[in-house]
Amino acid sequence: MKQALEGIKVLDLTRVLAGPYATMIMADMGAEVIKVEMPGVGDDSRQFGPYVNGESAYFMSINRNKRSMTLNLKKEKAQRLFMDMMKKCDVIVENFRPGTMEKLGLGYDKLKEVNPAIIYAACSGFGHSGPYSQRAAYDAVVQAMGGIMSITGEKDGKFTRVGPSIGDITAGLFSAIGILAAINYRNQTGQGQKVDVAMLDCQLAILENAIARYVVTGEIPKPAGNRHSSIVPFEPFETADGEIMIAAGNDVLWAKFCEAIHCQDLIEDEKYKTNPLRNQNYPLLRPIIADKIKEKTTEDWLKILDAAGVPNGPINTIDKVLENPQLLAREMVVEVQHPTAGNFKMPGVPIKMSETQGEITRPAPILGEHTHEILKELLDLSDEEISELQVEGIF
Amino acid sequence: MKQALEGIKVLDLTRVLAGPYATMIMADMGAEVIKVEMPGVGDDSRQFGPYVNGESAYFMSINRNKRSMTLNLKKEKAQRLFMDMMKKCDVIVENFRPGTMEKLGLGYDKLKEVNPAIIYAACSGFGHSGPYSQRAAYDAVVQAMGGIMSITGEKDGKFTRVGPSIGDITAGLFSAIGILAAINYRNQTGQGQKVDVAMLDCQLAILENAIARYVVTGEIPKPAGNRHSSIVPFEPFETADGEIMIAAGNDVLWAKFCEAIHCQDLIEDEKYKTNPLRNQNYPLLRPIIADKIKEKTTEDWLKILDAAGVPNGPINTIDKVLENPQLLAREMVVEVQHPTAGNFKMPGVPIKMSETQGEITRPAPILGEHTHEILKELLDLSDEEISELQVEGIF
Known part of the structure; x- marks a missing residue:
């Protein structure tokens, strides 16, 4: 075993940011992540600019180390194939709006009947319970509702959104933690479970001392600018x-x-x-x-x-960050060779492990690049059977 | 097994924020976290205001679910006790400046000789390698160096620090992920390892599309205010x-x-x-x-x-966040009963697990509250032996 998560098979239905960020972290540490995408379209973020030779730089930077297969999950046969693959996998991750998987007949309750050891992680805006669970959210909405904007900004100035999509990213981090904890539980008991992470919940979890200050003093925390509230200079x-x-x-x-x-x-x-x-x-x-x-x-x-x-x-600024000698020494700026986009810089793996250092072994996949390979590998299908599925528009 | 990390014993030498945040996440999911603190002083954040009946609200909000023992690790006998405890534990976490543990004779190289299965996690400003590794860092410094300030703020306005200490918190999250991945590896191989997470590295890892945009277009990203860069409204x-x-x-x-x-x-x-x-x-x-x-x-x-x-x-604002019906329905605002501080509100556990839901089973510990109990439990010491250690000023 060369990697900490080697041998863990992840069926990855996620798109855009929060979900793909979670599965990227796992892939970086050796998990086998199979990205399952809609034929023809794929992950929405494949359409997000800027592009390098037609490939989305955004997509490439958070989908390295994963393979891609297409599967039209709206078709019954594709759903059956998915079920069969799921039996051979350890983890499913999705970040659809709650209820979407149930509509496809692939809700957790159904999946666990077939594979009780499956770990099913759902990462959504507001979570799978509570009065807002059916609502859609964007990063900007959870940053607004979750309070972080109200404590970011110039002193007594306007409430300010955090530049990167911290709403998505922290939900991705907590999802990865939940999945790994569930893997530990499964290693001990053989039992899978559902892990439900909400972007809004995670915003509350990262407010740090703002909550303690408010609860104790009753004063509503405001943007404090760049100066420390109690230390000088x-x-x-x-x-x-x-x-x-x-x-x-x-x-x-x-x-x-x-x-x-x-x-x-x-x-x-x-x-x-x-x-x-x-x-x-x-x-x-x-x-x-x-x-x-x-x-x-x-x-x-x-x-x-x-x-x-x-x-x-x-x-x-970002140009200087990418030249920082400490970050370069820590291999935090890596160049990945992509078949069509060429050489492309992105962040390295921030978790440094003495025995099982994560690494980037493959660039982000082209849409459906590994469909054949995965169908053979997981389901042992013949070339003929695969061709038939293709003709039927299953992938 | 009721909790995902039940049975995992963590010796926790961390203080202030990044390290304690990582061990809180583990404690929330059932890990047995033993906070080892300096006699008389303890975690620096015990001195951070505001206070409730003399207890730091800051400290209480990130040290729930942990027990505390004191141990003066500058004394040789305390170091021997620590080594003996380490043999019975699974994980050590520290967020000292690199080199501190070596000076105490407790560096990873020594510990692994005694217990090769130990997982040693170090969370520091710049990491345990590279030209900056000996430097001290604060959240404000890594937010500045890591680029997030340069893309946060009003449109074309001043570079702005993110309100919560996102430099510490993301390092805590990545540390927890690294530890859990190392636990998986150890479950398979019996082998421990060192996990080295740097706050600065983690800042690079959360810059999202800013890096891709710069790498592709050559334009240096700036603060963009609260408006989405390409979607209206x-x-x-x-x-x-x-x-x-x-x-x-x-x-x-x-x-x-x-x-x-x-x-x-x-x-x-x-x-x-x-x-x-x-x-x-x-x-x-x-x-x-x-x-x-x-x-x-x-x-x-x-x-x-x-x-x-x-x-x-x-x-x-924070007052409204704590009243939000979705967060309340998700049990994200919990009240913890503290023996001296009384009832105290804090964020709940953001990872919702169907089989092993994390929970807050104990408030943050008083300094050294569990020294006796832990010395008996882990080392089987008699009351007499413990009294002697106390007289010698070992704890």
Whole structure:
């Protein structure tokens, strides 16, 4: 066994982001993910730009390491084939609107009758229970409803959406966790189960201290900008040519910081001796630091503060992120060779494992690229039988 | 077995957020998490306000379901006890600065000699390899360096930090995934391993389409505000008394939306017939919709748009989130009884499992609450031996 999830077979009905993100994580760690797509169309995100030689860059970046087969699940014969494949698999993942699988005759209740060991993961906007369960959601809707927008933004400014689709992505992460926990349970008991993850629920789960603050003080948390609410200095400052994040989280770091910026006198200044004092005298202190930081370039300050051991960082745009030496050393920027799109950069595998390091062994699949291969492998069909299915429009 | 991770013993050396978040997820699903803290002080976040009867609300909200023992790991005898406990455990999790465990004589290389099946998870700012590995990081630093700030904010506005500490939280999520994958591998092979997760790596992993867009077009992504970059209407609009997020993601929803707002004429208007046209004629279309939405209250529009099946949502502040009927129905707001803090609200368990639903069975522990119990349970020490250790200041 070279990979942590080797041998785990996943039938993947997901599309767009939340579901495909979950199955990508599993595929990155060696699970055999079979993407089942509608003939002719496939995952909606195959239509999302930008394109490279006709292939969606969006799709390619979250469907690596998976194989693709097509199957028209609206046809009865295709549903039977799906059932037969399901018997040979460990996990099913879907992110349809609740009820869709039932309409296809492929709801969890039916599947578990045929294969009680199956793990069925459903990732949806609002979950498979509760008054909103039948509603459609988009990332923007759950970010709005879930509270994260109300605490993101400039100080006392407009409620702001988080740039990446964090509503989808965190649901994908929690789904992967739920599936892996269910695999552990199955390894012990032989019993499968349904894992139901809602994007909205996950938003609540990542609000961090905002809930505790509200529950205790009764004050409704607001956008707080880029400054730490109680530590000084802990925010971005303008440099001669840009901006830098400085995070001197305690008194020791404060002293190191003062030395690094050649303001040793601040260390002994009674007004700034402790963090509570720095907080209290922030209106006085900030301009002193700001003037100093403006004197040199970001690059200069990065070197000076790194040497002094003061936590800091450039506020990188995406081009700079992809050139960051630490991320490159950690193989977090990888180039994948795609048959039609050519070489294509994407994030590497963020979980580093000493015995079973995940890797990218294949690019995202062309629609239906592996239909024949999978039908043979899982169902032992002959070339003739496969040709007949094709003629009937089953795939 | 009632819980998915029942029987898995975790020695938890983590503090503050990323590590404790990972072990909370595991504890929520039944893992036995033993928090090992420094005598007298404990997890730094015990000092983070706000407090309820002297207990940190912050600490309580991410350390439920765990037990606490104290152990002064700077003392040799404590290190020996730790080694003995480690032999009886499955997982060790720490989020110290890399090198700290080695200095204590408890590095992974030593631990695995004694227990090759141990899974050792380290969650740090920059990871255990690469040129930055010895540096300290805070959430603000990795949000800055990792690119998410550069794509969050008002359109073409200032780079904005995501409100919750998404740098810590996503690292916690990926750590939990890595640990569970390693458990699967160990279930098959008996072999443990080290799982090394860096906050910065995880930031890259959640940038979504920003990387694909940059790699393909060469254009550096910027903050895009709250409007979808290519779909119309898909953004917040002001109502008579607040704001509402409206997400009409395709032409069918566009028609439903026009009917719901009594602008049927827009459906047939050639300027707005398709999404590309609505995008192109956005400057004309937006004011029409904006005027209409201003006519009624948020509450009115929520009802009207829900009835019409148009995805939408209020932009909730935290107080409203905690009252949301869907979240309440999904048991995502739970009240935990704490011995000194009393009743205390926090997020529920976002992974809903049909056979092994996670639950909150105990509140966050008082510092060292379970030292005696754990020393007896894991090491079979007598009351006398435990008293001696206490006198020696081992815990």
